[in-house]
Amino acid sequence: MPRDATLLWGLRSPCAFACPHCYFGTIEDHKQAPPTEIGVLSHLSRADLPPLALKAFARTLAGSPIERVVIAGGEPLDWPPTLALIELVKEAGCQVVIATNGIPLTRPPVTQRLIALGVDGVSVSLDSVDAHTNDRLRPSRSGRFGYDDVLAGVRALLDARGDRHAPRVGIYTVVMRERPQEITDMAHLAGRLGVDYYVPQPISLTPDHKLFTELTHRREDVPAVAEQLARLYNETSGLALPDPSYARRFVAAISTQESGLVPDCFGGARLFFIQPDGSVWDCPSDRRIAATPPERRRNIRDADARTLFAVRPACTNCSLFSRDCVNMWPLVLDMPQLLNAEAVR
């Protein structure tokens, strides 16, 4: 069985930030109106699998097609069971990449454990080089954390790693329509910090989201974003970036609101998405999840990864494109390059 698939695993995990654009929605909105549609993420979910069930599934990853597990949330590093889960995933022979808000990296026991466990990549989210703007886009729930703490977390991990190659440390930036210049500004900041890789990704919101009009790119925003991406690839050195074809995909994605056709999609073949309730989807695209027929709905509860992913019919011509698809390409196609210590531009 070839080992070539990526698992994006969303864990139950409250986050110190309350980003109003978060894929998980906001606690405030969901307290008012808990989501009822299939596959809609929520920080308030009451149906999450217990840690024992997650660990049992992690043990079955050995010998399965899963090559890499990208752990996200919520905030995975604030949830006590996460580190033990990472240990099991590493023991199963998978690469592990963590998506984090960066704050837990300011706690030395966390960074030391990530290094000791041999975590392969740590992707830290930062949405603006300007502290005030970042903290407006990614507001702290308690008012106690923000931009300076995220930078301190990145520096702490890089310092603790020292001369070792792993984990590779990256910055992920959600690009919104008001600030295309963040694309290159953040690359410069990432270079100054000494991180290894950088991925700007377009904001993905459904048209009924209350921030859709304010934050989502429109057709008239495309030239400025395209120019920024061209500069990013022409001017960046010392930092690994997704393959240059990513810039083309990014621009194509923000040029349309339609459900375009994605030829040869890897969803369901080389990418799977696990939600905190254990449900398994071919990819995280809300359109794809909504279109999954009941007989294709699966769960990791009491399941074995070797059989769960034994049959992997690709969505060869997916007609359910969403901007979220763009954010999956680096996870599946570019991660080997981003984690490769020799691949710096």
Ligand SMILES: C[S@@+](CC[C@H](N)C(=O)[O-])C[C@H]1O[C@@H](n2cnc3c(N)ncnc32)[C@H](O)[C@@H]1O
């Ligand atoms: C949901 S967060 C979870 C991990 C962690 N709490 C963090 O802040 O990175 C994973 C990534 O998704 C990004 N993200 C969240 N909502 C998004 C959206 N609507 N569009 C694009 N990216 C989004 C975040 O900025 C972050 O880089």
